Amino acid sequence: MTSETWPSVPMSDLVDAFRDRVLPSDLKDQSLTHYSIPAFDENGSPIVEPAAALASHKFLVEEDSVLVSMLNPRIPRVWLARGGPNTVCSTEFAVLRPKPSGVSLGFLYLLCSEGTFARMLDRRSAGTTGSRRRSKVADVMAYRFSLPPEPIRERIVRVLGSVDQQVAALNHEICSLRSVYAGSGSLLWGGQGEDEAAPRALGQVMSLDVERVEMLPDREYHLAGVLNAGKGLVDKDCFLGAQTEYKSMNLLRSGKIVMRKLTAWEGPITVVPDEFDGYVASNEFPTFSLSGEVCPNWFRHVCRTPRLWQEMKNRVTGTVQRRKRLNPDQLLTVSLPVPRRDLQEKAAQAMDAIDNTVTGLRAEVDTLRTYRARLLSALLNREIDVADVEGVA
Incomplete structure (x- = not known):
């Protein structure tokens, strides 16, 4: 491992925070890509919905950005968001983008995903109840970290990117199966339309x-x-x-x-x-x-x-x-359709098969995320050299 010293720098030297607000109702009939905390928790993907359905102010995300939740930072929520003219996010997020002379967007995403950063936000959060604690964007900008040389930063991004691709592929499969599950709901009623069991x-x-x-x-x-x-x-x-x-x-x-x-x-x-x-x-x-x-x-x-x-x-x-x-x-x-018990059991078995597959895939995602967190921390803290894991992760 190289003995070169990595300088300690504050986030504010390399990153800008953006707070451009918009009231979705002013956008009338447009559809918006909405990055929200519920969407993050549900499946990690933004939701496309009518502007009229969003009542409160949002932040514009006009360019690709890293979104960091300031609400309850004990639960890390960090998004690598694809920006656009009709893209918004909850005002609970800090919208971060690298300065022209700063780090890459990919490295910024990794930095904000690392455990030390998350623990710092949690320590500095404040609130009247445990379920509504918030950190401040100023805490993000004051965060100091050891900055690797640019070539090493990009190698770290590539290594972690391969893990993120595996997680994304599994999440895509989970979303597809959940759609199949939702579309199979007619099985529960014994059929569709006139074929449904009698309501009771x-x-x-x-x-x-x-x-x-x-x-x-x-x-x-x-x-x-x-x-x-x-x-x-x-x-x-x-x-x-x-x-x-x-x-x-x-x-x-x-x-x-x-x-x-x-x-x-x-x-x-x-x-x-x-x-x-x-x-x-x-x-x-x-x-x-x-x-x-x-x-x-x-x-x-x-x-x-x-x-x-x-x-x-x-x-x-x-x-x-x-x-x-x-x-x-x-x-x-x-009142709902209630089929015969034998039909109920067959429907439940079919739904269980989908459900169990999703559970197994989620376990794989959890395992990969645990591995990713440990690997990222070890790379940024110089416990291992990126050369030791290239081609392995």
């Missing part, structure tokens, strides 16, 4: 079945949350009974249905999987038992359908959008 009210095939558990001061409980769009449950950590004001909470049981009453129009409903049996949730999360006519795995896929979410949305009550609720009796009035 959910109250005919499931019933409210809430089991309460007392919060004992010295006992440990595991808290669950329900994800939107039927995406399942999330482990929200454990707590002692003495740490909550609730005297009792709802107990989750494998195979039961659980939904969130608040903002039910976002589709927070799922079937409790085996690994969440015995978890608890507040009384905002009622549970239901299915009759023997319904296969729980079939209903798990039903929970992921926009058709169910729309029916839930049609029944929510309340005056403020973010506080609207769906009560259990309202859910039970939803």
Whole structure:
């Protein structure tokens, strides 16, 4: 490894930040390529949508840029964005581009993806709650790093670029399979149009079945949350009974249905999987038992359908959008096609096959991203020489 010293420089010497705002509603009938935090979290790709659908100000991204999320930097979100006249991003992002005499866009992207940079932003973030902390663009510009010579920078970009291409290919396959999954939804109803099974009210095939558990001061409980769009449950950590004001909470049981009453129009409903049996949730999360006519795995896929979410949305009550609720009796009035159980099981098996393939591909992506993070850190910190990994990564 060369003994040449890499100079320490601030980001501001090599990079400019851009804050050109636009109100999408002023663009009338145009379609915009929109880089948003939800889109990043969903599939890592921007969304093309009508300007009229975007109510708040956005930053223009007229040239290729690196976008770094300032919101909750403990979750690194860095995008190599393709710019254009109709491209915008959330104002939660810092829009960065190299100065003419600075580094390449590819190296800037790697620099902002590296763990040391992400940890710096997290340390400097501030906010009144843990879920709404923000860093400042000034923190980005003040960040100092060791700058490799230009030839080494570009070799590092090429090495990491090969890993990024593998990740992109896997993500493309995942997106394609998700489209197939969404397009296969008619299987759940036993067919399309007139071939669908007869509609039945959910109250005919499931019933409210809430089991309460007392919060004992010295006992440990595991808290669950329900994800939107039927995406399942999330482990929200454990707590002692003495740490909550609730005297009792709802107990989750494998195979039961659980939904969130608040903002039910976002589709927070799922079937409790085996690994969440015995978890608890507040009384905002009622549970239901299915009759023997319904296969729980079939209903798990039903929970992921926009058709169910729309029916839930049609029944929510309340005056403020973010506080609207769906009560259990309202859910039970939803009417959906319910095929014979054997057809339900066949449909669920087909949907499972797609789902399991996506899960496997995501595991590959996670493995590659872990490898990428370690490799990038080692290269920028000079723990390994780029020559040692060229042709290997």
